[in-house]
Amino acid sequence: MNKKKSGIIGIIITIIIIILLVTLSNTEINNLSFAENAVNKIVMPIQNALTYLKNKISGNTTFFASIDELKKENEELKKTNSELETTSRELEIIKAENETLKEYLNLTEKYNTYTTKPAYIISKDTSNYNNIFVINIGEKDGIQPNMTVIADKGLVGHIISVTDNTAKVQTIISTSNTVSATLSTSRDNVICRGTLNNNELKATYISTYATIAEGENVETSGMGGIYPKGIHIGTIKQVVNTKNVIDRYAIITPAVDFNRIETVLVITN
Amino acid sequence: MKKVIVNILIILTFLIIYIIQTNFFNWFNIAGIKPNLYVIFILFIGLFAGRKMGISYGIVFGIILDLLANTNIGITSLMLGVIGYLGGYFDKNFSKENRITIMSMQIGATIIFELGTYIINAFVLSYEIEIITFVKILLIELLYNTLLTIVIYPIMQKAGYKIEEIIKNKNINLLTRYF
Numbered sequence: 001m002n003k004k005k006s007g008i009i010g011i012i013i014t015i016i017i018i019i020l021l022v023t024l025s026n027t028e029i030n031n032l033s034f035a036e037n038a039v040n041k042i043v044m045p046i047q048n049a050l051t052y053l054k055n056k057i058s059g060n061t062t063f064f065a066s067i068d069e070l071k072k073e074n075e076e077l078k079k080t081n082s083e084l085e086t087t088s089r090e091l092e093i094i095k096a097e098n099e100t101l102k103e104y105l106n107l108t109e110k111y112n113t114y115t116t117k118p119a120y121i122i123s124k125d126t127s128n129y130n131n132i133f134v135i136n137i138g139e140k141d142g143i144q145p146n147m148t149v150i151a152d153k154g155l156v157g158h159i160i161s162v163t164d165n166t167a168k169v170q171t172i173i174s175t176s177n178t179v180s181a182t183l184s185t186s187r188d189n190v191i192c193r194g195t196l197n198n199n200e201l202k203a204t205y206i207s208t209y210a211t212i213a214e215g216e217n218v219e220t221s222g223m224g225g226i227y228p229k230g231i232h233i234g235t236i237k238q239v240v241n242t243k244n245v246i247d248r249y250a251i252i253t254p255a256v257d258f259n260r261i262e263t264v265l266v267i268t269n
Numbered sequence: 270m271k272k273v274i275v276n277i278l279i280i281l282t283f284l285i286i287y288i289i290q291t292n293f294f295n296w297f298n299i300a301g302i303k304p305n306l307y308v309i310f311i312l313f314i315g316l317f318a319g320r321k322m323g324i325s326y327g328i329v330f331g332i333i334l335d336l337l338a339n340t341n342i343g344i345t346s347l348m349l350g351v352i353g354y355l356g357g358y359f360d361k362n363f364s365k366e367n368r369i370t371i372m373s374m375q376i377g378a379t380i381i382f383e384l385g386t387y388i389i390n391a392f393v394l395s396y397e398i399e400i401i402t403f404v405k406i407l408l409i410e411l412l413y414n415t416l417l418t419i420v421i422y423p424i425m426q427k428a429g430y431k432i433e434e435i436i437k438n439k440n441i442n443l444l445t446r447y448f
Contacts, residue, residue: 007423014419018299021413025300123291125338127345128302128406129387132338160340170340176394196402198301259301 114228116150116265117141122166129196131174135264138165146226148267154232154255155179155220156264167266172233173198173258180224181233184217186210192218192233192252198259201234201252208245214238218252228267271435279314283330286310287337302406304413305379307334309421311349312378315356316365317429318436323353341393348385352378365429368422375418376411383407 119135137143139162149156149169157171172179173194181192181203188210190203206212216236222229234254241248286306294303307330315323331346339345359374384407391398418425 011420011423014416018413018416018420021299021416022297026298123338124295126287126290126303126307126334127305127383127386128410129383129403130339130390132340134338168338175396176340176390193396196399196406 114267115269116267117143119167119264119266121262121264129175131171131194131198131258132160133169133171134166135169135266136166137266138162138167140164142268143167143266148227148231149264150231150267151256151261151264154234155227156256156258156261158226159266169264171258173201173254179227179233180221181218182221183210183212183236184219186212186216188212189221189223190218190250199253199257200237201254203236203250203252204247206248206250212236212239212250275318275432275435279318279326283310283326283333287334291338299409299413302409302413304410304417305382306417307349308352308379308382309375309414309418311352312356312359312375313425313429315353316360316371316374317433319360320354320357322436323356324350325353327351327353341390344386344389344393347389348382351385352382355381365426368419371422371425372415372418375414379411379414380407383410 117137119137121133122136123134125132135149143159143162145159145161147159149158155172157169157174157177159167160170161168170177171194172192175194175196177194179192181190182188183190188207189205190210190212191205192201192203195202203218214236218233218236220227220229220231220233232255234252234256236250237253238251239248240250290303290306311323311327311330314326327349328346331349332342334345334349335342355378356374363370363374365371387398387403390396
């Protein structure tokens with residue numbers, strides 16, 4: 001009897017542990033700001049006092065003498081700041097103008113040139129090491145293998161097999177998938193490979209003379225025959241330089257959040 | 270007759286596990302990592318219903334899983350078959366009375382399954398092997414699987430002994446029916 005009771009208590013404790021682990025691991029750090037606040041409130045006053053003391057000791061001699069200079073400098077800075085602001089505003093206007101002009105010239109092949117079919121994701125892969133999902137449209141809706149799948153923010157993957165009413169999509173983040181891509185500003189070609197981490201792609205085969213910067217956009221190159229040109233893949237998060245320039249690589253954050261994706265579009269032409 | 274019912278129940282349980290695995294665990298996960306209930310289930314069949322049942326159900330369910338959501342057919346099926354065999358092996362050599370033995374069997378089976386699938390897939394689909402990320406994912410998965418085993422252990426044991434009685438002692442059942 002006693003043994004049975006302790007067994008039930010053990011099971012309840014385990015269930016509580018599972019729920020705690022799931023909720024804690026899935027809440028973002030932003031949602032825990034109250035905890036951060038509390039810690040900050042305790043630590044900050046001490047830190048403030050310490051920095052104040054340090055400044056007092058090190059900058060005591062020049063503290064009063066430089067006030068006038070500082071005032072002058074401040075005024076100058078304000079002036080340059082306002083000037084810069086006006087120029088940046090002008091640039092913004094020029095940028096917008098440029099974009100509309102480009103659109104008039106049909107230089108940007110945006111998604112509206114493709115005919116797409118919306119679909120829901122009905123089942124995701126069950127293992128942790130591959131990333132395949134099933135959508136609710138199939139051969140009857142005109143879906144065929146090797147068609148490109150996109151979401152509102154960017155590239156998702158391509159179709160690998162179809163049945164009458166469903167289709168399997170291989171995502172770009174699955175480890176067995178590679179995409180030929182171009183860096184949007186420097187037009188250098190790279191190859192994007194999926195990794196085991198769901199929020200990362202690895203860009204390899206970067207040519208030795210290529211200039212590659214963090215924050216740069218990456219889009220499909222149109223080579224390879226599956227993906228059309230100019231679909232947004234993601235942004236470069238980090239460039240990893242190794243000892244040899246030849247095997248340096250970059251980590252790309254995909255534009256689509258693959259953990260929360262629910263609907264996709266299939267390009268049918 | 271009872272055997273047929275057991276088989277039907279096993280298939281139904283598989284369907285339920287499939288639905289749980291594809292829907293429920295997609296959001297109820299630890300840091301984006303799902304547990305693997307199939308391994309626990311096939312190990313359970315192998316442990317309580319014998320080696321033959323374990324291997325055959327492992328292969329059949331593996332093929333179904335491969336068809337439903339995989340690029341290649343046969344890898345999951347092969348590995349689940351191995352797990353079924355392992356279940357039969359454990360059944361002959363270890364006691365099933367203890368919770369900790371079942372937990373360690375489950376840990377061993379999960380490691381063998383995931384490692385096998387990953388390595389075969391890496392060869393077939395030719396991708397780079399990332400050891401550190403793989404181990405990280407595997408450890409979280411093992412933790413999750415172990416916690417789940419603790420929760421479902423009483424059900425496993427009760428249902429398991431009933432299945433064992435029906436499938437392995439069929440002669441006794443026949444005798445009791447006639448006398």
